[in-house]
Amino acid sequence: MKKTVTREDQFDQLIANYFDRLWANPFYLSMMGTNLKNLFALRQQWNKQLEELWSLLQLPNQQMQQRMMHLLNTLTSEWRFEQEEMNARLSDIEAELAEIKSLLQAQSDKTEKTVASGKGQKKESSNA
Amino acid sequence: MPEVLAKADVLEPLEWATPLYAAQQRYQRKPVTPMHAVYTENKLTLWKTNTPETSTKVPLLLIPALINRHYILDLNETNSLCRALSEKGYEVYLVDWGTPGAEDRWQSFAEVIEGPIHRMVRKITRLHKGQAPVLFGYCLGGILSMIYTSCFPERVAGLIAMTAPVDFSKAGVMALWTEKQYLDPQGLVAAMGNVPPELIQNGFVSLKPAQFLKKWRTAWNKQDNAAFLEGFFTVENWVNDNIPFPGNTWAEYIQWLYQENRLYHDELWIGAHHASLSKITCPVLSILAETDHIVPPESAQPLHDMAGAKDKTSLTLPGGHVGIIASGKVFPQLVESVDSWLDKRAEVFTR
Numbered sequence: 461m462k463k464t465v466t467r468e469d470q471f472d473q474l475i476a477n478y479f480d481r482l483w484a485n486p487f488y489l490s491m492m493g494t495n496l497k498n499l500f501a502l503r504q505q506w507n508k509q510l511e512e513l514w515s516l517l518q519l520p521n522q523q524m525q526q527r528m529m530h531l532l533n534t535l536t537s538e539w540r541f542e543q544e545e546m547n548a549r550l551s552d553i554e555a556e557l558a559e560i561k562s563l564l565q566a567q568s569d570k571t572e573k574t575v576a577s578g579k580g581q582k583k584e585s586s587n588a
Numbered sequence: 589m590p591e592v593l594a595k596a597d598v599l600e601p602l603e604w605a606t607p608l609y610a611a612q613q614r615y616q617r618k619p620v621t622p623m624h625a626v627y628t629e630n631k632l633t634l635w636k637t638n639t640p641e642t643s644t645k646v647p648l649l650l651i652p653a654l655i656n657r658h659y660i661l662d663l664n665e666t667n668s669l670c671r672a673l674s675e676k677g678y679e680v681y682l683v684d685w686g687t688p689g690a691e692d693r694w695q696s697f698a699e700v701i702e703g704p705i706h707r708m709v710r711k712i713t714r715l716h717k718g719q720a721p722v723l724f725g726y727c728l729g730g731i732l733s734m735i736y737t738s739c740f741p742e743r744v745a746g747l748i749a750m751t752a753p754v755d756f757s758k759a760g761v762m763a764l765w766t767e768k769q770y771l772d773p774q775g776l777v778a779a780m781g782n783v784p785p786e787l788i789q790n791g792f793v794s795l796k797p798a799q800f801l802k803k804w805r806t807a808w809n810k811q812d813n814a815a816f817l818e819g820f821f822t823v824e825n826w827v828n829d830n831i832p833f834p835g836n837t838w839a840e841y842i843q844w845l846y847q848e849n850r851l852y853h854d855e856l857w858i859g860a861h862h863a864s865l866s867k868i869t870c871p872v873l874s875i876l877a878e879t880d881h882i883v884p885p886e887s888a889q890p891l892h893d894m895a896g897a898k899d900k901t902s903l904t905l906p907g908g909h910v911g912i913i914a915s916g917k918v919f920p921q922l923v924e925s926v927d928s929w930l931d932k933r934a935e936v937f938t939r
Contacts, residue, residue: 468805476798483761483794493770500772503779522690526781529691535705537629541707549715 608811631686646937651729693835739861777835786831810867871899
């Protein structure tokens with residue numbers, strides 16, 4: 461079935477075509493790019509001035525604080541994770557050890573019993 | 589006039605509004621799949637679905653993009669990838685990146701791969717007694733997943749990358765906007781710190797302004813349909829619920845991947861690891877969206893060609909970048925395809 465093209469569809473198409481052309485226009489893009497670069501440079505200058513002000517007051521500036529905070533976060537995450545992993549491995553090893561111990565205990569109990577029963581049998585045969 | 593005034597005294601302010609406006613104001617996201625946190629660090633939380641408690645199937649780690657909220661993978665009752673896959677018997681883990689603070693602007697791109705992602709994979713592997721997980725990445729999460737798999741191939745059982753670009757030179761208008769002569773990512777970060785969510789959101793809207801108008805016109809025309817409005821605002825709420833992008837991560841992401849196209853040219857290094865797609869040896873499923881204007885299929889297709897794995901599958905589904913997961917028609921297809929792909933390789937994953 462053929463879809464009828466409505467006035468809204470035509471309007472959408474018009475807008476889509478206009479913006480597709482605009483977004484790919486090198487003149488427009490380089491103009492916007494230059495504007496952005498200037499805006500960033502202005503903001504960077506402002507940040508720099510603020511930082512200098514803070515350092516004049518012998519205080520750590522925002523960037524220093526953020527960096528330190530990030531480092532602390534990273535180190536804490538790593539440390540907590542490794543500690544958790546190590547504890548988990550330790551408890552695994554302990555569980556394994558306990559299992560081995562109980563196996564060994566069971567084995568030694570068995571050998572003691574066989575030795576004891578062997579001795580009993582020998583005594584009985586010597587008595588006879 | 590007195591009658592109107594009397595009405596105004598009785599009616600709530602929203603009842604005067606159009607159904608569309610009222611629905612938007614009243615909309616509140618409801619939690620969908622019951623989950624519990626298994627790991628947290630900094631702002632990140634790793635969630636695990638409550639059911640199944642244990643499974644013999646391979647664990648799945650779902651990695652969403654850094655710029656949006658994680659709940660796109662657990663959107664609503666009908667379109668929740670977490671729920672759908674857990675109902676299929678998989679233990680599903682979902683990454684919630686949290687909201688980055690000002691200090692996170694110093695987080696580098698490599699730190700994301702070698703830090704949180706590596707730790708989450710190690711955690712899941714230990715919880716599953718040495719069983720490596722399958723990574724499922726969506727959008728930027730897909731890029732992170734494939735880079736992680738290239739760096740640590742022995743730690744990943746399988747890779748599913750959904751709408752994740754590899755050849756950034758074919759990434760459409762986004763590739764054009766981020767060209768070196770137009771955008772200085774380091775300059776932006778030095779000036780602003782984290783990239784504000786509004787900037788990213790406006791960027792996405794500007795890609796297709798006509799679509800934005802069309803979407804709202806459709807909503808206006810269907811404002812008497814409560815079910816439609818519920819679905820519409822669920823997606824709309826997610827789309828607008830952006831978070832700041834950690835500055836340094838963004839700058840390196842744009843510079844390394846968009847401007848220098850390092851992943852495609854095999855020149856990407858993450859710390860001491862060469863992130864070469866040829867190092868990926870596990871089974872790979874690459875999912876593309878047919879009408880994706882953010883990640884055009886031709887920019888995501890190279891994963892299939894470049895991955896070193898013998899077992900590679902490429903799947904193209906109808907729909908756009910968000911539609912692939914939010915559309916009621918496409919979503920069941922997506923779930924079935926992923927489940928059957930995983931099911932066929934169950935022995936390989938658990939070997």
